[in-house]
Amino acid sequence: MNTPLNGIRVLDLSRILAGPWAGQLLADLGADVIKVENPKAGDDTRQWGPPYLKNSDNQDTSEAAYFLSANRGKRSIAVDITQAEGQALIQKLAAHVDIVIENYKVDGLKKYGLDYASLSALNPKLIYCSITGFGQTGPYRARAGYDFMIQGMGGLMSITGEADGNPGAGPQKVGVAVTDVFTGLYATIAIQGALIERQASGLGQHIDMALFDVQAAVLANQASNYLVGGITPQRMGNAHPNIVPYQAFASKDGHIILAVGNDGQFKKFCDLAGCPELALDARFATNPSRVANRLVLCEHIATLIKQRNSEDWLAALEQKGVPCGPINTIDKVFNDPQLLSRDMRIQVEHPLAGSVELAGNPIRYSRSQLNQTKAPPLLGEDTETVLRDLLGLGADEIDQLTLKKIVR
Known part of the structure; x- marks a missing residue:
């Protein structure tokens, strides 16, 4: 060979x-x-x-x-x-x-x-x-x-x-x-x-x-958050210390992962979710501002995600190019096409x-x-x-x- x-x-x-x-x-x-x-x-x-x-x-x-x-x-x-x-x-x-x-x-x-x-x-x-x-x-x-x-x-x-x-x-x-x-x-x-x-x-x-x-x-970025930023990282569940929204949210019938990596993706999400005004709000328009206002934004997003089934959200988000995914059990992973x-x-x-x-x-x-x-x-x-x-x-x-x- x-x-x-x-x-x-x-x-x-x-x-x-x-x-x-x-x-x-x-x-x-x-x-x-x-x-x-x-x-x-x-x-x-x-x-x-x-x-x-x-x-x-x-x-x-x-x-x-x-x-x-x-x-x-x-x-x-x-x-x-x-x-x-x-x-x-x-x-x-x-x-x-x-x-x-x-x-x-x-x-x-x-x-x-x-x-x-x-x-x-x-x-x-x-x-x-x-x-x-x-x-x-x-x-x-x-x-x-x-x-x-x-x-x-x-x-x-x-x-x-x-x-x-x-x-x-x-x-x-x-x-x-x-x-x-x-x-x-x-x-x-x-x-x-x-x-x-x-x-x-x-x-x-x-x-x-x-x-x-x-x-x-x-420890990658978490090490740098301390070594460069002087911040000792803490447990945050499924949230990300440097990106928002980048975590799991409960849907109507389960959970999905929403992984917004830039401002353009955030605008697409807001348009899809029927709240385009969020992307224009100074508190949420840029990633640094979203990180600073994490709690209020994620509470709002959680309410939105809860209104639809996981499959509906994932299909719609994928169509618009917003990074997302399910939380699969291992049996589903090894049967994924x-x-x-x-x-x-x-x-x-x-x-x-x-x-x-x-x-x-x-x-x-x-x-x-x-x-x-x-x-x-x-x-x-x-x-x-x-x-x-x-x-x-x-x-x-x-x-x-x-x-x-x-x-x-």
Whole structure:
């Protein structure tokens, strides 16, 4: 296949979500990603269910939906890195790969001889990406870090949820582990940057990724509202701190999102809603004035939106070019004709279930292809193949390692 990362090989020592997300994206882009797992139970997320994948008899398999979400396209080898022979296998494999991804605690792999210093001595071209809660330096470096706590520490929960004084007020986490996902994306970008740099230098390097850093970075305009404007952002429910009207409103039979991004769109909305005078009112004519008079304007808009059904509003607003949308449940998302037309719901063969449905990769190239044909692997599915093909081990040697429970 004409994939962007064809010929690149990755050793993925990571678990849970941030590291595996980066590994899955690299696999989608064509890299050969070898996932190293604990022979006893594998990646923690294999047990993070229900739900579990169903087999042809509609019975639960051992494959949790969570694991399936982040490990497409990889090969799995089960190696006990706590034992010297297991460590030796990983060290030998590191000489045959371009990239290592790991998310152990700081210095957690040093005692096994699998840290950057040890492996780069064996392979100077190795790009080694470490993902931790707080990074390799700083006063918090030794702390464990998980998405939920980083959403709290990193400010995201302080701006997510209803404002104080409103029903249901209080900090809320996002419904997806977005800090992990963002960290996986940043890690992938960093790895590809290091691959390009290696073409000139001939050397690999260590990449230090921290969930806390990433969460601060993706605060985006909210970070600038504080750093530039000196304003500490607060929870505002579905409202936007810098744009009005840009939030959810209750309709006669549900809710819609009204996302007015400029003054022209606001005028179109007012004309459509039968209140053109609002667009001429000095309190609402420009976005800064609408932000300053947010409460009175949104109360008026809320009354208007409540008078018609969601479907009526969405059809009329779309026809006039006013940005709007429904609030879909996930089942509606994955049955949306637009999403289906973009191949965002894919089906791949699976050894236990016959096939498994997954969310597709959103990248679209004009010439290159993605590789999304291999299902997330069973635990140790590829141990024998990898040890034979990359390290030249014979069947007897692999059998001995299996008997000693070094591999599975």
